[in-house]
Amino acid sequence: MSPIAPGEPVPEFTLRRENGEAFTRADLEGHTTVLVFYPFAFSPVCTDQLGLYEEMLDEFKSRGATLYGVSCDAHYSQRAFRDQLGVTIEQLSDFEPKGEVCRAFGVYHPGGFAQRALVIIGPEGVVTWSYQADAPSELPGANLIFDGLEAPAPPV
Amino acid sequence: MTEFRSAPVPEPSADDHHGGPVDAPLVIEYVDFECPYCAALNVKLAGRRLHRVFRHFPVRTSHPRAWAAAGAAEAAGLQGRFWEMHDLLFADQGRLEDPHLWQRARTLGLDVDRFDSDRRSELVRARVGRDFKSGVRAGVVTTPTLFAGGRMYAGQIDARTLDEIGACD
Numbered sequence: 001m002s003p004i005a006p007g008e009p010v011p012e013f014t015l016r017r018e019n020g021e022a023f024t025r026a027d028l029e030g031h032t033t034v035l036v037f038y039p040f041a042f043s044p045v046c047t048d049q050l051g052l053y054e055e056m057l058d059e060f061k062s063r064g065a066t067l068y069g070v071s072c073d074a075h076y077s078q079r080a081f082r083d084q085l086g087v088t089i090e091q092l093s094d095f096e097p098k099g100e101v102c103r104a105f106g107v108y109h110p111g112g113f114a115q116r117a118l119v120i121i122g123p124e125g126v127v128t129w130s131y132q133a134d135a136p137s138e139l140p141g142a143n144l145i146f147d148g149l150e151a152p153a154p155p156v
Numbered sequence: 157m158t159e160f161r162s163a164p165v166p167e168p169s170a171d172d173h174h175g176g177p178v179d180a181p182l183v184i185e186y187v188d189f190e191c192p193y194c195a196a197l198n199v200k201l202a203g204r205r206l207h208r209v210f211r212h213f214p215v216r217t218s219h220p221r222a223w224a225a226a227g228a229a230e231a232a233g234l235q236g237r238f239w240e241m242h243d244l245l246f247a248d249q250g251r252l253e254d255p256h257l258w259q260r261a262r263t264l265g266l267d268v269d270r271f272d273s274d275r276r277s278e279l280v281r282a283r284v285g286r287d288f289k290s291g292v293r294a295g296v297v298t299t300p301t302l303f304a305g306g307r308m309y310a311g312q313i314d315a316r317t318l319d320e321i322g323a324c325d
Contacts, residue, residue, distance in 0.1 A: 050217075051217040052215055055216065055288075056160065086218070086220075139298060140297070141162075141294075141297050142292050142297075143162040143294070143295055144162065144295075
């Protein structure tokens with residue numbers, strides 16, 4: 001399975017926000033979105049991917065991009081994880097039906113969790129760039145997101 | 157708008173902090189003074205024959221005093237005592253509040269007033285930020301991250317890996 005490719009429109013989907021409300025394709029319209037798929041809340045590393053991205057938030061904002069963390073954890077767990085990390089990046093849950101959105105985006109790991117992947121979606125709801133780490137243990141650098149944000153628009 | 161796209165890790169320059177003999181195998185370190193794995197790595201690196209090039213990679217979400225500690229090391233560096241402050245910071249990561257930083261400056265015999273204004277200065281902030289940015293562009297995510305022999309080593313680094321780094325000249 002490979003991640004959704006540039007030029008593909010985002011499929012209809014429903015993720016859960018931290019307050020349990022739905023987050024759908026319609027929420028992507030009108031601005032640039034970066035979906036940061038990650039395997040598990042509370043992975044045992046010192047400075048995680050999301051902590052680094054948080055440090056760069058002003059730079060992402062200045063490029064008009066909004067980041068969301070996406071995993072198959074329940075939204076309560078995601079909220080606790082976010083609090084522990086001290087990050088503000090909103091979390092979206094793919095808990096039930098488990099992994100359905102990850103599958104639709106081609107980033108579901110056979111082990112039952114999200115791959116470490118990045119998907120950038122343009123204001124029209126079309127994927128402009130995507131990346132999947134070779135292994136869940138590999139943490140994609142923030143540089144990749146900047147590369148992706150500045151990548152030329154894919155052919156439609 | 158600052159540039160953060162991918163770029164290779166910068167070669168060592170005169171502006172970097174260098175430790176150890178320059179003809180020893182080169183290791184470029186991206187580290188955070190509040191990161192416990194970085195402190196452990198510093199102990200493991202001490203006594204090895206390596207040319208160490210130090211770069212700051214403070215991440216405040218995990219380590220709220222990381223930037224302050226980085227500034228303290230730079231400010232000590234402006235009085236010629238970077239590596240001494242580096243070791244004092246790693247030696248006691250539970251004490252990184254301002255009075256603890258001033259105490260270290262006194263221990264090293266620094267001009268404490270100058271130290272305190274330097275560590276908050278734009279010059280020092282920019283210096284730390286320059287290292288951080290070069291790390292981001294090279295793909296550093298976690299600390300410590302080492303670059304040696306054309307490879308990147310991220311996270312906890314064991315003695316065997318350090319032996320390998322020491323072997324590649």
